[in-house]
Amino acid sequence: MHKFQNRIIIDPNFFLSVEELSKKNIDLSSNFEKFPLISAEFLNEGNLYFNNIVAENLFVEKGQKITSDYIIGAYDESINKYNGLAGNAYLISHTYIYIGKKDYIPAIYLSFFFFSRSKELAVKNTNLIYSNDLESEARKVIHDQMLEFLKENSIKNSILLIDGPIFTGSLTTKTIDFNEYMVEKNILPIYIVKNSISNLVCDNVFSLKHKYNSDMHWAYKFLKPGQRSNFFIYEEKKSKRRAKAFCYLKTFDISPVRIEVYKDIYLGKQELVEDLMHLIYFLIIAQGEKQNPQPRPIIIAESFSRESIKLFNLNKLMRKIGIEGIMNQNRNMVNF
């Protein structure tokens, strides 16, 4: 089988611009456990801590000012999937960008995997993976790859915005390690969740129970545009390391977004994290898409990611090496 070389594409100015920005700094050390735990309620799977349920106003000017104080990076990925008779192929573009002095500076990692239930096909090459559950194996591999990519390429002393939740399924341990590793490098990962049916708040705050379809629903009703909720801390009973702090942030009069950070980071740098909500508010307005309220750097990362994945035509490549697609693949009806 044709061997696909994974490749990393780094902007020639990537390291030069880092030097330029090195004066900007972020300090994530010390000052843990300052969160005032006035109220706490308990779930079956974990504990939810919060102070008062309040709406805080966000200020776009304050957010704008923060952009010049910190290095801001963002991550997004694009995935092309090919459903073949012999297995599934994935072309993934992991993209990290940071806001340079006058430009967005990208680093892109293009990778390819082929997952098959056929051991004959899969054992001889690290990119050809045997699995009984192709989908979940693919998610795991892609997630691991993302974490490694960000560990290697994120700029030290920076804020890192990631599209998606902090914890996904069973990938907890690596995610926790990742966040702790990032803290050591003075990198503050902030996760932005757009679509969620999570009920952590509504199910566990007595006054909200059964009143809303989801936390997003509650937050949409509770917040006005330009507001965020207080932070909640969620900690799993089984693993106290699997813990996060989150709040809801509403920029426009549409569904809010959930902002998540690793619990220890929040507890250590509560004031900073809360200030950064102004930054995220500003960055969502900077993007200005009411139908897709995402911080601008994530959208830029997404654009680079989409462009770079076009470098390879996965369908053509697969057919060239003799992997016939399933019927829907040939009818371009495959989703990941």
Next chain:
Amino acid sequence: MSWIVLGEDKGDISLVSSREIDGIAPKGTYLTIENGKKKYIVRVTKSFQTQPYNPSPLLIDMNLEGLEADKKCQNIIKAVRIKDISDRDDGLIDFIRPQLKARRSTVQEVKNAVRDKKEGIPIFLSTVFANSIQILKDNNKNPIHINLHPEIFFHQILICGKTGRGKTVASKYLAQFFVEKLKGAVLAVNVKETDLIKMYKKSETKEGSILKEWEAIGKKPHGIYNFQVFYPSNTSYSPDLDIDKKYFKPISLDINEIDPESLTGILNNITDIAALHLPDIFRHWKDSQTTTGFRFMNFYNYFSSRENREFQTLNSRGDEAQIKLPYGTYQNILRNLNSASEFFDDPNGEFITEKDILNRESMCVIDVASKKGINFGAILLRDLLKRIVKAKTEGSSDVPILIIIDEVHQFYKNANSAEALGDLDVICRTGRSKEIGVIFSSQNPNDIPKGLESVINTKIFFGSEHSVIKKFGFNVSANEIENLERGYALATIYGTPQVKFIKFPLSFSGVFI
């Protein structure tokens, strides 16, 4: 500093500026795309700005600065291939592959690409963006000039443009080059004010940019040494004009010498067929004279005395005939003869022939800017053109000649001049072999007699109406052509099709700004 090739689309190479480029390469810029030892020179035909990260209108509305990175601009360019520098010999043309890098061409590369002629006519290349036009400069900010092949003179030139945009100055510049470098003779017809009659004087200007341009081509202002203005002896110059009389000579028409066909030049408002009778009547009358030294008035008296309007005629082949002129035609010719009588037989004016014109390194101007001057010029020019062509055809002169008819639209408004220009058609078509060049100057190219367009190989348009130049196939906007600054022109030049926007250096003589 580089641009990066994106690809090719319908013959245009698309490029995008790299991060270190902080500006727009205007239309007319030359770029060199490098591919190892191979080079491809392209000329920018379209250039615009794009913003890869368009800032959100929401932020702008909030009067916030936004992100600096969102202000990033890129320059997108469309360019045409001008020249390949490649050792390829298999009959195929190299691809210009995406992601090749391009930089601004060096002076030498531009000169090679446009087939610069070392001893040619220096002109500056220029670039245009929106309404801003400027001389093309190299990386050291020096203006880039090229030298046009002098052969362009003998493939005929049309210069058009609105008043004051530089067409007369360009004619002067070309005339001086023709006199001094080609060692030729120039015959110019001045129809307006003092446009061409002070070229014995060096140009004067305090404009620093013009001085810089002269310096760039290694020239200094100077007048034309062998310079002569001929003017109708029945006119005079006002002392206010501040002219040096030694360069001015009064002339008159000599009925004994003038070619009978040239007499049609005095006729106005008459059909071409009716106009043909006058030369034949005059020829017969002249042939019947038994003494020499007759005068124009003698012919006038003869013509006016024939109240029955019946005349003997003699055509150029020697065939005799008789004709009765219609009353209207007779009256018209009579009126025009009366009106033209003042041009003839003035003892204070000399009669000039081709011998006064066909002299090396000299320039003669027939000044017909005075009242009725156009009529005078129409007769004289026609006579001189016939004599010049005859002398060149018979080989009695090997002096290259350039004929400049400035503001040809004024000259042409007179029906007689149309006939004179009819002769120019013959000259245009034989100019290359006989070393006769013609420069037509006009506000509107439509003023040029039909049929001549196809033999005029160099067309230069100073600021003109867009609708006027459209038919010549230039791909420029109305703004670009109508707002061309003085001295800048859009051109299609014989032998140098790669050049489009140019700037003429100021003429070294006869311009005072």
